[in-house]
Amino acid sequence: MSDNHAPLITSLHPIDHASAQGKSKDVLDIALKQVGFIPNMYANMANAPAMLSTYLHGYALFRSESGFTPAEQEVVFLVVSQYNGCNYCTAAHSMLADKMSGVPKDVLQAIRARAPIPDAKLAALAAMAVEMVAKHGQPDRAVVQAFLGAGYQERDLLYIVLAAAVKVLSNYSNQAFRTTVDDKFAPYKVD
Secondary structure, three states: OOHHHOOOOOOOOOOOHHHOOHHHHHHHHHHHHHHOOOOHHHHHHOOOHHHHHHHHHHHHHHHHHOOOOHHHHHHHHHHHHHHOOOHHHHHHHHHHHHHOOOOOHHHHHHHHHOOOOOOHHHHHHHHHHHHHHHOOOOOOHHHHHHHHHOOOOHHHHHHHHHHHHHHHHHHHHHHHHOOOOOOOOHHHOOO
């Protein structure tokens, strides 16, 4: 394994929910209530309870207040995670897209293959999400116009920023730990 692929964080270990204490225990209790299990990502993030708490809060607000459909939400999370190179979140959001959020199979396959998305509205959304991340919040006007032309609103840009911020927390921490993909997400693992 090259140094570029070695974990950045080597002295911290996943926090076991059963033996967690203090703020780590409190935030893992919230995570367990929200998700029903403690994903490996959360066990790692619990080393910095404020980080996991911020992630859970922002994630829940994006899901509940963005106005995007579950499929649209998943497309945003998936393409941002993929762009950021987070194999853990790409696997997790692929599973959620397939099993829970109603992302059409051909759309999911296209995203995972980095091929053109066969749904024009979802393609405009995916392009806008990637553009916001790639251009550090300074998207080309043509991409914005295509996004608005697909039926989205300017307000939706702010929720893409929220989703991207949440994904920075998870994507970057997963890369720092080289988080192992949970068994639940393993069928959607990418290399």
